[in-house]
Amino acid sequence: MGQTIYFRSQPRIAAVSTIAGKKECEGIIGRYVETALEDDMFGESTFEKAECKMLSHVIDGAIVNGGKKREEIDLIVSGDLLNQIISASFAARDYSVPFLGVYGACSTMAESLAVAAAFADGGFAHNIVVATGSHFASAERQYRYPLELGTTRPPQAQWTVTGAGAALVTEGGDGVRITSATLGKVVDYGITDVNNMGAAMAPAAADTILAHFRETGLEPSHYDLIVTGDLGALGSRILKDLTWEKGLDISNNHVDCGEIIYKVIEDEFQGGSGAGCSAVVLNSYLYSKMMTGGIRRILFAATGALLSTVSSGQGESIPCIAHAVVLER
C-alpha cells in the first residue's frame, strides 16, 4: 500500500516546547526557542543527565503550553541518540504515563510524530507528547572522541545540536494539522565515513521525498517548505542532486534544519546535526512561522544515520532512514 499513510482526523500539534544551548540560540532559532540555556550542563553533573533534563523540560513545557495536566496525557513517544535511549527512558520515568520508546537516530522527531498521529487518528490516544533531543558533549563522547582530546574536525563534519523539542499531539483543536506521513525505508549507499553524515543520509532523504511525491501525485510547489532534518550544507546539495536526477526539482523550497541552525555555519563546517537539530528548529522557528508567519504547508523529512560505533568498527557502512510528515495550517 505504499509508504504514505493518511490521517483522516488530521491530528493537531496543539503546543510545542523547545530548549537549546547558548551556541544554538545565537542563530536563527534564538528568538523562537522557549528556553535558552546559559550553561549546557543545565545544572547537572554529567552531559547525559543534562540531556535527559532537557527532554523532561520540553515534555513539561509542551504539556503546560497545551493547557493540559500530566494526568491528561495518554502516551509519550520518545527516543534519542544515546545507547539504550536513556535520555528518553529516564525522562519518561518521571511521568505516570504510558511510554513507547522509539529509535530513529536523528529522524526521531518525524518518526515520533508519525507514530503519534497514527495512534491519535486510530483513536488509541487523545493527547500524546512526542519529544527528542541531543547534546553535543554526550554525542561526542559516545560516537566520537572525548572532548578533552581536542580532536580536529574534518571539513565534512557537522556539530551535534544541544537542544530538545517536544510537541503535544492531540485529536482535534487548534494548531498545526498532521495530515499524512511517508514512512522511510532503510537506505545504504555504502558510505563509511562516520564524519560525513550528510552524504550518508542524503540518499535516504531522497528516497522518502521521491516516494512522497510519487505516491501523492503532488508537486514540490505544493509545499511552502520541504524541510530536511540535519543533512547539513553538503548533504543538502547531494539531496538536491539526487532528486533532480530523478526528475524532481526541490531546490526552490528546500531548507535543511542543520544548514540553517547555526549563525555562521562555516564555524561548524556543514552545520548542525543530532536528533535535537530538527526537533528544535521544527518546534520553535518553523512552528511559529506556521502559526503566525504565513507558512501553510511543510513536508518535514527528518533523516537518521543508523550506525553505531560497533557497526562502524566492524567495517559496516552507514544505513540511513528518513521519515516525512506533512504539516498543514
Place this chain on the structure above:
Amino acid sequence: MGQTIYFRSQPRIAAVSTIAGKKECEGIIGRYVETALEDDMFGESTFEKAECKMLSHVIDGAIVNGGKKREEIDLIVSGDLLNQIISASFAARDYSVPFLGVYGACSTMAESLAVAAAFADGGFAHNIVVATGSHFASAERQYRYPLELGTTRPPQAQWTVTGAGAALVTEGGDGVRITSATLGKVVDYGITDVNNMGAAMAPAAADTILAHFRETGLEPSHYDLIVTGDLGALGSRILKDLTWEKGLDISNNHVDCGEIIYKVIEDEFQGGSGAGCSAVVLNSYLYSKMMTGGIRRILFAATGALLSTVSSGQGESIPCIAHAVVLER
C-alpha cells in the same frame, strides 16, 4: 483514557518464525523452534553480525510462512538490545519496506506487537512484520564483561537468550487475534544491581498487569496463561508477591518465558533473558499451543530494563517497563 487500547478489527498474528541457539533448543522450545542453530556464530565473523542475521532469518521466515512476498509487506517494526539497535536497522536494510525502529529492551516483542496492531487496526498497513532477538555473546560484550574474562556470574543473574522471533501481523485472516494492549509506564523501584534484572523488572510487570485487570475488569482466570517475558525465577516470585499484595492472585496461571526456556534453569541461575527470550518462546512454543494445543487466551506482558552501561556507571538505578498484549484464538 487509561493504558489499555482495544483493537476493533482484531489484527491477526498470521504467521511466525523463530531461530534459537543450541543451548536454547535443548529446552522446552526445542521441538517448536523453526531453525535450531548448530553454531551460535551462524556463519558470521562477529556476534553482532550473527544477531543481525538471525533477525533477517526470522523476518524472511514470517513472510514465507505467511504465504506473502516481500513486496506485500507494508511495514517492519523492530528493535533489539544493541546500541542504536543495529541488528534491527541492518536487518531492515535488506528489505525495501518502511521501517519503524523501536526500543523497549526485552519488552520489544510486546511493544512491537502493540504498535503493529495499532497500525493494522488504524488501517495504516495491511501486512506488518515485527521482529526482535538477542545474542548471548553480543549482550555480554556490550552490557557486562568480555567472555574471555570468564567472569563468575552471581546467583541472581540470568542468561541472555541467543535467538530471534518474528510475527506477521495482518488485518484479517486466520491466526491468533490481537484484541487489546496495555501500554506500560516506566517504573523504577531503585534497584541498582545490574545482575538482578528480575528484581528490577518485576515492579514494571506488576504495574502493567494490575493496570490491565483494573481497566478491563477481568479476572486472572479469564486467561489460560499470564505470560511475562524474562523475569526469571526470582523476578517471577517478586511479581507474584507484588500483585498478590494488591489483591490480584496470578499464581495459578502465570508463566515466565525466562523461567521456562532452559532445560535445567539451575545452570543459568534465574533462567533466560534478552529480547530474544520472550520473542522465541511466544513465536514458537506458545503460538503453537494457541494454534493447535487448546490454549485460547494469553496475556503476554514482556518486560524491559531500560538501563545502559553509562546510566549505571553514573549511579542511576534501573528504570523498567512492561507492555502487554492480549492474544486470543
